[in-house]
Amino acid sequence: MSSESNESHKSHGSSNGNGSSGSSGKPLKRIHLAAHFPGVNNTTVWSDPQAGSQIEFSSFAHLARTAERAKFDFLFLAEGLRLREQHGLIHDLDVVGRPDTFTVLAALAAVTERLGLAGTINSTFNEPYEVARQFASLDHLSAGRSAWNVVTSWDAFTGENFRRGGFLREEDRYARARQFLEASWRLFDSWRGDEVLADRVSGAFLGDPRAGEFAYRSSEFDIAGRFDVPRSP
Amino acid sequence: MPASPAASPSSPTASAAASPLHLAVALDGAGWHPSAWREPDARPEELFTARYWADLAAEAEHGLLDLLTIEDGLSLQSEHPFEPDARTDRVRGRLDAVLVAARIAPLTRHIGLVPTAVVTHTEPFHLSKAVATLDFVSQGRAGLRVKVSGRVDEVAHFGRRAPRPLRLEELDSPAGLAALAESFGEAEDYVEVLRRLWDSWEDDAEIRDAATGRFIDRNKLHHIDFVGSRFSVRGPSITPRPPQGQPLVAALAHRGEPFQLAGRSTDLAFVTPRDADDARAIVAEIRAAQRAAGRGAETVHVFADLVVLLEERPGAAAEQLARLDAAAGAEYTSDARVFTGTSAELADLLVELAQAGLSGFRLRPGRLPYDLERITRGLVPELQRRGLFRTAYEAATLRGLLGLPRPANRYAADTAPTAATA
Numbered sequence: 001m002s003s004e005s006n007e008s009h010k011s012h013g014s015s016n017g018n019g020s021s022g023s024s025g026k027p028l029k030r031i032h033l034a035a036h037f038p039g040v041n042n043t044t045v046w047s048d049p050q051a052g053s054q055i056e057f058s059s060f061a062h063l064a065r066t067a068e069r070a071k072f073d074f075l076f077l078a079e080g081l082r083l084r085e086q087h088g089l090i091h092d093l094d095v096v097g098r099p100d101t102f103t104v105l106a107a108l109a110a111v112t113e114r115l116g117l118a119g120t121i122n123s124t125f126n127e128p129y130e131v132a133r134q135f136a137s138l139d140h141l142s143a144g145r146s147a148w149n150v151v152t153s154w155d156a157f158t159g160e161n162f163r164r165g166g167f168l169r170e171e172d173r174y175a176r177a178r179q180f181l182e183a184s185w186r187l188f189d190s191w192r193g194d195e196v197l198a199d200r201v202s203g204a205f206l207g208d209p210r211a212g213e214f215a216y217r218s219s220e221f222d223i224a225g226r227f228d229v230p231r232s233p
Numbered sequence: 234m235p236a237s238p239a240a241s242p243s244s245p246t247a248s249a250a251a252s253p254l255h256l257a258v259a260l261d262g263a264g265w266h267p268s269a270w271r272e273p274d275a276r277p278e279e280l281f282t283a284r285y286w287a288d289l290a291a292e293a294e295h296g297l298l299d300l301l302t303i304e305d306g307l308s309l310q311s312e313h314p315f316e317p318d319a320r321t322d323r324v325r326g327r328l329d330a331v332l333v334a335a336r337i338a339p340l341t342r343h344i345g346l347v348p349t350a351v352v353t354h355t356e357p358f359h360l361s362k363a364v365a366t367l368d369f370v371s372q373g374r375a376g377l378r379v380k381v382s383g384r385v386d387e388v389a390h391f392g393r394r395a396p397r398p399l400r401l402e403e404l405d406s407p408a409g410l411a412a413l414a415e416s417f418g419e420a421e422d423y424v425e426v427l428r429r430l431w432d433s434w435e436d437d438a439e440i441r442d443a444a445t446g447r448f449i450d451r452n453k454l455h456h457i458d459f460v461g462s463r464f465s466v467r468g469p470s471i472t473p474r475p476p477q478g479q480p481l482v483a484a485l486a487h488r489g490e491p492f493q494l495a496g497r498s499t500d501l502a503f504v505t506p507r508d509a510d511d512a513r514a515i516v517a518e519i520r521a522a523q524r525a526a527g528r529g530a531e532t533v534h535v536f537a538d539l540v541v542l543l544e545e546r547p548g549a550a551a552e553q554l555a556r557l558d559a560a561a562g563a564e565y566t567s568d569a570r571v572f573t574g575t576s577a578e579l580a581d582l583l584v585e586l587a588q589a590g591l592s593g594f595r596l597r598p599g600r601l602p603y604d605l606e607r608i609t610r611g612l613v614p615e616l617q618r619r620g621l622f623r624t625a626y627e628a629a630t631l632r633g634l635l636g637l638p639r640p641a642n643r644y645a646a647d648t649a650p651t652a653a654t655a
Contacts, residue, residue, distance in 0.1 A: 047443040055473050057339070057370040081358070083454070083471060090469070092451040097439065097473040099366040100359070106335035107370035109283065129307065129390040130355060137329035141283045141336040161358045163464030164393070196326065198270065198277035203560070205270060205277065206321040212309060223392040226317060228309045230281055230326045 035067035074116025109142035118147035128183035136229035144233030152177040190214040191231035255593025261304035262324040264601040268560040296609025300345030305330035338371035345631030347376035361430035368475030373630035376481030429457035433469030496522025512589035538569040542599035543607035576611035
């Protein structure tokens with residue numbers, strides 16, 4: 001059983017196509033390129049003696065800097081929340097061992113300046129408040145370079161790694177993913193962007209005592225309160 | 234036998250007179266005093282930028298501090314311990330502390346990075362791999378301060394538990410004690426899961442054996458099979474064992490339940506003694522918990538937290554505090570003792586408190602970056618003159634700086650194949 005085969009992808013990135021004109025006068029579509037870190041599974045030729053580490057930060061920093069030099073749009077990290085197993089035995093033939101997506105992207109923000117930082121984050125085994133503050137924080141810490149590839153899973157196999165695992169019916173996973181995104185946008189939008197005054201003279205740090213107020217109710221979520229990360233770049 | 238700080242291996246240059254102290258700085262917003270953000274050299278408009286945190290980390294590392302901590306929570310800051318407030322005159326809003334630590338990791342080389350993380354609402358699997366990754370990106374300088382949340386607004390932010398409002402004065406009622414036991418019992422389970430997941434890969438699990446086509450020796454990856462009354466986690470981690478083996482686990486403790494957690498589960502306790510006698514009693518309680526958990530031979534550091542405002546002219550720091558209090562409209566109070574004075578006076582106090590069995594201090598700068606600079610440029614040289622603080626970093630990892638060995642893997646002796654369940 002694979003923990004990854006039942007993920008499905010839906011991108012919410014910052015990449016938008018903009019056309020420009022070529023010398024012939026015909027519109028020339030500019031291509032966007034992303035670099036996928038080929039860390040795990042069977043896509044990596046690990047048996048070559050020159051194959052590097054799939055987990056050391058230097059490997060990630062090298063790929064990110066190289067992609068940035070080549071003016072790629074963004075670096076992309078996949079995610080799998082349980083090691084693959086066959087008949088109860090951990091699959092041992094392919095590369096395994098990957099970092100936490102948010103954490104390694106935040107570190108990569110320190111060694112790059114322009115490259116987008118796209119992370120795959122699961123909507124089933126996370127909660128909107130936590131994921132929204134992580135993405136908003138990453139966006140602040142990278143000065144506006146974070147992007148989210150949202151995936152869903154429902155399987156009890158992956159759920160065994162989580163305290164709230166195994167509660168989702170297969171047919172509900174897209175509903176949860178959609179509601180997860182709606183809740184996250186609600187959280188991102190709970191700060192308009194003009195609330196932090198930091199006015200030493202008047203003593204007003206915030207211009208609005210209700211900054212960050214939010215509420216979201218749906219079949220999967222019932223959350224309300226105040227979001228604690230000001231609007232990100 | 235409890236680990237005594239004086240005898241612990243954390244004192245590589247120990248003289249007969251006194252063992253060197255460990256120093257940590259607690260970073261939070263513009264400093265711990267609520268008016269600090271209005272100071273002339275404060276940078277309140279930069280609190281949500283990487284540059285601000287990178288500059289503070291560089292200053293702390295310049296002062297050879299053992300580690301820095303970063304405060305965090307899953308709600309806006311509040312004057313009230315369990316509920317939100319609607320104040321607009323104080324710093325509100327913050328970034329995820331683990332991600333701030335990761336952002337500054339590649340920019341620093343020696344200092345330990347210890348973000349705060351709430352364990353009450355989060356997934357131990359996620360936090361385990363996040364801290365393991367922080368250890369990879371910092372090459373062995375990661376730690377974690379686990380924090381139990383009693384805030385009702387945080388419950389509503391997650392929507393998965395029944396809110397259970399608490400008041401400080403009710404903590405010792407039967408209901409309050411039951412709630413504390415539940416919350417800290419959960420925290421202990423949580424730390425157990427973190428630690429098992431960090432060990433779930435043996436150090437030599439990755440074999441890259443081209444002859445047999447095997448990347449890993451599957452017998453060296455382990456299901457952790459934690460089954461508790463609150464949650465169960467199967468494992469193994471998706472992240473290999475981090476450079477330190479076990480990143481540092483810390484907790485802030487003010488009373489019996491967290492003292493138990495500190496002694497049973499952590500490597501470092503931050504405590505808030507009023508004076509040396511109080512410190513002695515707290516250390517004894519933590520040591521007793523440590524022994525009861527069979528950890529008597531391990532080093533568990535106990536650092537006292539102090540809020541510090543420092544000026545080099547005697548009496549000036551107290552005047553500064555009065556001025557800040559006037560701006561805040563109230564006298565500043567804290568769970569930790571508030572110190573005002575000179576670097577030499579603070580050094581005297583640290584020496585006195587250390588004799589109660591503390592191995593170090595976590596200083597909370599009243600004003601940032603001002604009091605951090607007074608620590609690194611005033612206090613540290615003063616302690617160095619007295620032979621009480623390092624003059625160069627002597628270890629490459631945070632555990633190394635604190636004299637903690639790289640621990641053996643709890644699963645290393647277990648060579649049985651991982652059990653099948655599918």
